[in-house]
Amino acid sequence: MSVKESERGPEYDIAVTSRVRLARNFEDIPFSARMSAKHQAELIQKMQQILSGNKAFGRLMYADMTSMHPIDKISLMERHLISPDLAETKENCGAYINEDENLSIMINEEDHIRIQAIFSGIQLDKAYKICDGIDSIISEKADYAFDDKYGYLTSCPTNLGTGMRASVMLHLPALVMTGYIKSILESCNKVGVTVRGIYGENSEAVGDMFQVSNQISLGRSEEETIACIDGICKQIIDREKALRLQLYRKNIYKFEDRVFRSYGLLLNARIISSQECFKLLSDVRLGVSMGIIKDIDIAGLNETVVLSQPATLQKISGKPLNHDERDIKRAELIRQRLLPAEKRD
């Protein structure tokens, strides 16, 4: 979720973001497992030649991971503009990112390039269209590693075929509260769809946020895959909405108490960890989405979530902060952002 992002896509109160990424490799360069530093530099140069001067997708800025401060790298990761792997790599990799911060092209990740677009709400079609456009431009200027049978050839066989991962980040507090999330996760697995935590592979679900994405990329076209994820997400969203209402009607006081307690804690806490912060923000987000809390905007809340993450917090503070300092700074930031404008310092 990019900080600059203030657009509101369809179903944006439950579907936080839609993201599409394409994994691509070039025919004439060894894949990441066999790449030397020279190959990596060659690839960076190749991409610079292809992308420079191309105005079709706005101005692209190159974020060079070699020279970038670790805080800035992790901050890009927290905003989902680069992958955790890229943020950890020290040399010879980077990412082209557009001004709106909804398109990025990672270089020298697990695959030569990964093209990614991210939008608010359920908008996989739009995200794919952007990726597809960039992909076509690149494929006119260089030969991709492609096989008639296996499709786009990728480092790991799990990405063969379209090389595409389409994912939607969903906020599902009611499904978590009722425990129904478990059966949803199980049924998703049966149809080749994975549900994971917010930073993808191996990450835990934080703040009732789940990432729904396709597991299979070979044998299904891009359009079929998107239609499948789109359909599943819409079903999950309907389920979540119905459960929210059910829970609310069952015990209005209990429901509102939970929302307002969390809101009260966030408005008054002086020290807050990111774990606690995500948990409380999830309740507030639920309250705003259901119209229980009226003077907060969901897009603003999304931004608060991004800003309160460790590295981004240090980035906006302009200096490295230790663990305790971060928790204090986080509490301060959240108070400022959640208070109605007239009450702010």
Added chain:
Amino acid sequence: MLCQNCQKRPAKVQLTQIKNNAKVDIYLCEQCANEISHTEFVAPFGFNDLLFGLFGSQIKQDAPVALKCSECGMEYSEFLKSSRVGCSKCYKAFEPKLDSIIKRLHGNAEHHGKVPNRVSSNISVPNEVEKLKQLLNGAIQKEEYEEAAKIRDRIRSLEVGE
């Protein structure tokens, strides 16, 4: 790293204990961890383990054939460890073993979908024709004959071009 208790098996579990108000981390094998803590421990199971399980189950069946990519020199056994191929030619080199694994991973081993602009025409044409044939069937079913005729002409021109 070896288990700090038995010093024999590899350490797979990090056990955190609070002793005299201080946090102490010890690294143990699953067996010792179970004995010491009286809790069932299972070492974390990563994505690579899962893939290795999938690939590994096959090597046992047809062991000795050593596949090697002539382009980048990667051996099949090396691929099994990392689950990453070395270059675009590896898939052809490892196909005898890898094909059935890919089928198990994806439930399919035939690409459907986008084809890059710059590939030889014998690759892109059949895909495009197949797509058009599906569209043609759809149009006929919906009795949109004018549309169907257009699609039929497009298929013909592609097949002649081929």
